[in-house]
Amino acid sequence: MTTIGFIGLGNMGMPMASNLHRAGHEVRCFDTSAAALAEAAERGMSPCTSVAAAIEGAQCVVSMLPSGRHVLDVLVTPQDLPYAPGCVVIDCSTIDIASCAAFHQALSRRGIATLDAPVSGGVTGAAAGALTFMVGGTEEGFARALPLLQVMGKNVIHAGDAGAGQAAKICNNMITGISMVAVAEALSLAKRLGLDLRKFFDIASTSSGQCWSLTSYSPEPGLVASSPSNRGYEGGFASELMLKDLRLAEQAAIASGAPALLGGAAASLYAMHCQAGKRRLDFSSIIQMMDDRPARAAV
Numbered sequence: 427m428t429t430i431g432f433i434g435l436g437n438m439g440m441p442m443a444s445n446l447h448r449a450g451h452e453v454r455c456f457d458t459s460a461a462a463l464a465e466a467a468e469r470g471m472s473p474c475t476s477v478a479a480a481i482e483g484a485q486c487v488v489s490m491l492p493s494g495r496h497v498l499d500v501l502v503t504p505q506d507l508p509y510a511p512g513c514v515v516i517d518c519s520t521i522d523i524a525s526c527a528a529f530h531q532a533l534s535r536r537g538i539a540t541l542d543a544p545v546s547g548g549v550t551g552a553a554a555g556a557l558t559f560m561v562g563g564t565e566e567g568f569a570r571a572l573p574l575l576q577v578m579g580k581n582v583i584h585a586g587d588a589g590a591g592q593a594a595k596i597c598n599n600m601i602t603g604i605s606m607v608a609v610a611e612a613l614s615l616a617k618r619l620g621l622d623l624r625k626f627f628d629i630a631s632t633s634s635g636q637c638w639s640l641t642s643y644s645p646e647p648g649l650v651a652s653s654p655s656n657r658g659y660e661g662g663f664a665s666e667l668m669l670k671d672l673r674l675a676e677q678a679a680i681a682s683g684a685p686a687l688l689g690g691a692a693a694s695l696y697a698m699h700c701q702a703g704k705r706r707l708d709f710s711s712i713i714q715m716m717d718d719r720p721a722r723a724a725v
């Protein structure tokens with residue numbers, strides 16, 4: 427049994443922490459939300475009144491917070507946090523590259539082992555213990571964290587040194603955001619051209635247009651049973667989270683000099699979509715933006 431300090435019990439953190447508790451670990455948790463702490467207690471975990479209380483004596487600290495600013499404010503800036511000697515801190519949040527580097531540097535200067543371990547798989551994957559973890563950090567830190575990450579995830583990949591997990595996450599979601607826009611535009615055009623969508627799906631999914639956004643997560647209802655498009659775009663991965671990840675990719679591309687023209691365009695489209703009141707809808711709802719554009723008048 428490992429004593430774990432778990433910080434951030436939101437949509438992702440709560441089921442992840444629950445899985446660790448169910449696997450027999452002692453989970454001491456903290457969140458700024460009283461409701462989240464009450465739910466954690468109902469689930470059998472030990473709620474704490476502060477970050478320090480959750481961390482004290484823990485062999486491992488796991489965080490699942492909204493952004494880089496939160497990670498630094500909570501885990502790094504306070505100089506008096508009682509990290510136990512030999513403790514490993516695993517940040518699973520999706521954050522920017524610069525904050526991730528600051529997290530690793532500041533804590534390793536204090537002799538604390540750190541890993542960045544962002545995830546893919548969403549709330550369903552978190553509940554099922556089936557997340558994919560992309561991990562950055564030392565081989566030694568990875569080996570220590572692996573048994574815990576395997577409780578919360580199905581695929582745990584050591585992407586490389588510190589920061590490699592965040593880099594992989596940002597690049598992966600850049601592909602997903604761009605490809606979803608591409609699939610949504612093509613399906614919207616196919617409708618305007620009068621194609622039978624089932625037949626077009628059968629063609630594209632076995633042709634060069636095949637990709638995850640089409641065959642596993644179709645933005646058009648009625649084509650892939652498990653897609654959020656069949657449930658009014660409820661659940662799934664919110665458009666605002668896709669916008670967040672595309673902006674992180676854009677930021678990293680600017681900082682590294684990498685061209686990211688399509689990534690930037692996809693970010694702009696998601697920003698417009700969120701401004702149109704769709705930020706909570708699954709990101710595949712971007713097809714509504716294409717479908718809502720009025721047809722050109724016949725000449």
Ligand code: NAD
Nearest residue numbers: 434435436437438439457458459490491492519520548549
């Ligand atoms: P969320 O907003 O549901 O949860 C964040 C939690 O952090 C909240 O409960 C909030 O109260 C808590 N919190 C905020 N400030 C805090 C502080 N100072 N101290 C303690 N707790 C604090 O977000 P989420 O959907 O669980 O996402 C968490 C992270 O996982 C984000 O970085 C997100 O990008 C990433 N992610 C989310 C998904 C998804 O599908 N939701 C998928 C992959 C990755």
